[in-house]
Amino acid sequence: MxxxxxxxxxxxxxxxxxxxxxxxxxxxxxxxxxxxxxxxLMNRIRELFEEHHARYGYRRITLQLKREGVVVNHKKIQRLITIMSLVVLHNRKRAKYSSYQGTIGVIKKNKIKQSFHSEHPDQK
Structure with missing residues (x-):
């Protein structure tokens, strides 16, 4: 009953x-x-995580499991990783953006022969 x-x-x-x-x-x-x-599944996730030296996150682990034939949702993998307290290492530093291109070509000095030197103020 x-x-x-x-x-x-x-x-x-x-x-x-x-x-x-x-x-x-x-x-x-x-x-x-x-x-x-x-x-x-949790044991396999831990094996993959340690095999790749804590550089695989839930996306890569999900793809690896799918390659192995295990059909599992990425949200479940993410939840299990959180439960197991696995933290991904991010060793790659982003390069700081720099728009400086350096000296490209030849710098020509005083191409028009202009004179910017004056003897007294307000002459030029």
């Missing part, structure tokens, strides 16, 4: 020895063991 959730919660909450359990707490407790069935 299957009991309803209301009956279960009322029974638990009627006992003073047991802590109070709300409906939302009950559903939250149902999700606690959610990722225990993914142990095999």
């Amino acid at each position: 299957k009991a309803s959730l209301t009956v279960i919660l009322d029974t638990i909450n009627d006992h003073p020895d047991l802590p109070h359990l709300s409906r939302s707490d009950y559903y939250t407790l149902q999700k606690v063991g959610k990722d225990t069935k993914n142990e095999k």
